[in-house]
Amino acid sequence: MKPSFAIVGCGRVGNALARYLTEAGYIPAGFASKSLTSAKRAAALTGSFNFTDKAWEATLKADIVFITTPDGTIKEVCDIIAAKKGFRPDSVVLHCSGALTSTILLSAKDCGASIGSMHPLQSFALIEYSHNPFSGIITSVEGDNKATNAAGLIAADLGSGCVTIKTEAKILYHASAVVASNYLATILNLSLNLMREAGVPEDDAFRGLKPLIDGTLSNIGKMGIPDALTGPVARGDIQTIENHLREIGSKTPHLLHLYKVLGLYTVEIAKKKGTLSDTAIEAIKNLFMI
Ligand SMILES: NC(=O)c1ccc[n+]([C@@H]2O[C@H](COP(=O)([O-])OP(=O)(O)OC[C@H]3O[C@@H](n4cnc5c(N)ncnc54)[C@H](OP(=O)(O)O)[C@@H]3O)[C@@H](O)[C@H]2O)c1
Incomplete structure (x- = not known):
């Protein structure tokens, strides 16, 4: 029983x-x-x-x-x-x-x-x-x-x-859960704000972004984070990053700091992926430096 x-x-x-x-x-x-x-x-x-x-x-x-x-x-x-x-x-x-x-x-x-x-x-x-x-x-x-x-x-x-x-590890464990759940919402909110500024209504934006998010999660599950990372940082596409920073700085300057902090952290993941030259890493890091 x-x-x-x-x-x-x-x-x-x-x-x-x-x-x-x-x-x-x-x-x-x-x-x-x-x-x-x-x-x-x-x-x-x-x-x-x-x-x-x-x-x-x-x-x-x-x-x-x-x-x-x-x-x-x-x-x-x-x-x-x-x-x-x-x-x-x-x-x-x-x-x-x-x-x-x-x-x-x-x-x-x-x-x-x-x-x-x-x-x-x-x-x-x-x-x-x-x-x-x-x-x-x-x-x-x-x-x-x-x-x-x-x-x-x-x-x-x-x-x-x-x-x-372990009892003494609970605070870090909980901080990790907060990042995965709450800060995911924060990052999605950043993304939706940029979509709104681009003129895409919020409902359409979320419908459009959700398969992208699901696909990314699925890729991470299959290959791990470094290999699942795509986009301009992983490709070393400096011109695109410069364009993002210029437009965000001009249209939504209050979002620029968060975009840059996330970008800087993303460079570290791209380094692990091993697709960037040392020169590209330094150049992209400099763009994201706060
Ligand atoms: N929600 C989550 O996503 C989640 C996930 C994992 C863990 N937790 C943990 O689970 C626990 C409960 O969270 P929850 O989200 O279920 O909270 P919740 O929905 O706010 O429920 C808490 C309940 O406790 C009752 N309560 C408050 N003070 C009380 C008291 N002095 N004596 C007796 N009952 C009292 C509340 O009052 P009434 O009787 O007035 O309704 C309410 O029904 C927390 O420790 C939380 O960290 C939550």
């Missing part, structure tokens, strides 16, 4: 865990949130009526406790449950923050529980899903042995792969 679980903080991640853990055979023990409405909604996803706004009531019967409140309140919520003796000594307490370590759950450890973090590398923007958002992703786990073992099994049952992260 699979373990029982409780969710404290029934938002986007809490709801996804509630639904897909239940589908994987885990037994819903209780749901708690700041608002009863949120707790009730998560419980309903699992067919359970065990919902409350008192976290320690939801956690007492659970083998696994997920604290999926916003990062800034996880420790406080954990401390309150511990003070109310809401953790079973044989339980595993997990949070899902990418940036924070398991050490913020020390009050649960003081109650005898095992503690860990289990971060699904996924963007949860919805409350309900038409498909399992954990399927095919990577979940990183960190914490004590019992907690990381339990989190690894949970990740597998949810359809995720699993990597173990």
Whole structure:
């Protein structure tokens, strides 16, 4: 039989865990949130009526406790449950923050529980899903042995792969995830701004750029980043780069700095690709120097 679980903080991640853990055979023990409405909604996803706004009531019967409140309140919520003796000594307490370590759950450890973090590398923007958002992703786990073992099994049952992260490496790990997810949006925004300046409506621009993005991702997956790099920097096309810089500087000067910083970084990738002469590398670098 699979373990029982409780969710404290029934938002986007809490709801996804509630639904897909239940589908994987885990037994819903209780749901708690700041608002009863949120707790009730998560419980309903699992067919359970065990919902409350008192976290320690939801956690007492659970083998696994997920604290999926916003990062800034996880420790406080954990401390309150511990003070109310809401953790079973044989339980595993997990949070899902990418940036924070398991050490913020020390009050649960003081109650005898095992503690860990289990971060699904996924963007949860919805409350309900038409498909399992954990399927095919990577979940990183960190914490004590019992907690990381339990989190690894949970990740597998949810359809995720699993990597173990050292506690001291979590901040860099999270910075990496921010670059891949959030800064991808930033770079796409830069691209769409340039398209708008070129007179292409945003919807058409995105429709046009998406296959380019998908193709690039696919190429990176197949050949790695240096070999997948195409375009004027990789070709050493100095005239085209000069034209870009002149036009961006004249039409959208506020975007020039970001374009140059990204270009400078791209030269380093082109160097690894090995298609540029030393002279071309220096010339392109000089163009991008801020
Ligand atoms: N969203 C993502 O893409 C994502 C991805 C990976 C990991 N995570 C991590 O997952 C965790 C949850 O993020 P989320 O995006 O699911 O947040 P969210 O949608 O904002 O949900 C957080 C939930 O916690 C409830 N809550 C807030 N304070 C509380 C308290 N003191 N006691 C009990 N419940 C409380 C909220 O209130 P109500 O009861 O009022 O609704 C809300 O339902 C975070 O650690 C985050 O870093 C998020």
